[in-house]
């Protein structure tokens with residue numbers, strides 16, 4: 001079968017946004033690589049003009065390059081399977097696809113069908129969030145996973161003892177993927193996937209713990225809402241921003257009443273822990 005492969009070179013934080021934009025115009029499979037990512041769609045839905053229009057809006061924000069070519073792929077799934085390697089986070093958590101061998105020697109195992117969503121554990125921010133989660137009490141907690149992607153952090157939360165996780169994402173395919181992955185990990189009774197942003201939380205009681213691996217701008221914009229939906233004494237884990245932006249995130253978090261506790265860095269990405277005063 002013939003596909004269009006769009007090769008995009010872009011910094012990490014722009015890649016997330018570009019993936020979302022390209023999905024809007026029919027790209028339905030994305031593969032990360034060292035320079036950015038490759039996006040795929042079929043020839044009939046591809047429009048070079050639409051791609052150029054999207055790219056032109058982001059080229060001013062960073063080094064963005066792109067080119068497309070027609071490719072023939074016989075076994076789409078096999079290609080994808082080849083590219084998603086299992087990994088181990090913090091020596092304790094195995095993250096793998098259903099077709100990889102199980103790791104009963106490790107304490108935790110998360111099975112992910114990534115499809116088009118962000119969150120296979122390979123990104124530094126996901127690994128940092130999971131590492132921070134391992135140090136946070138989840139037992140019987142009601143958790144909010146904002147920007148859930150594949151739902152990887154929600155699954156981790158349940159494995160760490162959470163009684164309920166509301167997993168929210170603005171991308172429709174992502175909320176669906178999170179629900180599928182909850183099923184795959186047999187935590188469907190504890191994880192509720194919901195489409196939307198902070199406005200989708202209206203009417204929710206405050207949560208015991210919030211996980212928010214999104215991006216700098218959304219975190220800054222929604223900081224006040226997170227404060228509203230976190231119980232006194234509850235921890236909130238942020239990621240999706242670079243080390244240089246930590247002072248900005250910290251100032252916004254403290255302005256919303258959160259107390260800084262700690263942060264971890266990996267390849268310049270940060271996951272920081274704050275807490276709502278008791």
Ligand SMILES: C[S@@+](CC[C@H](N)C(=O)[O-])C[C@H]1O[C@@H](n2cnc3c(N)ncnc32)[C@H](O)[C@@H]1O
Pocket residue numbers: 016020117118119120121125126129146147148149150151152153168169170171174196197198213214215218240
């Ligand atoms: C960096 S990914 C994190 C995915 C996953 N939680 C992980 O840790 O691997 C960020 C996710 O946030 C979602 N997102 C972007 N803006 C959002 C918003 N305003 N509210 C909720 N989710 C948002 C994106 O669609 C994307 O799936």
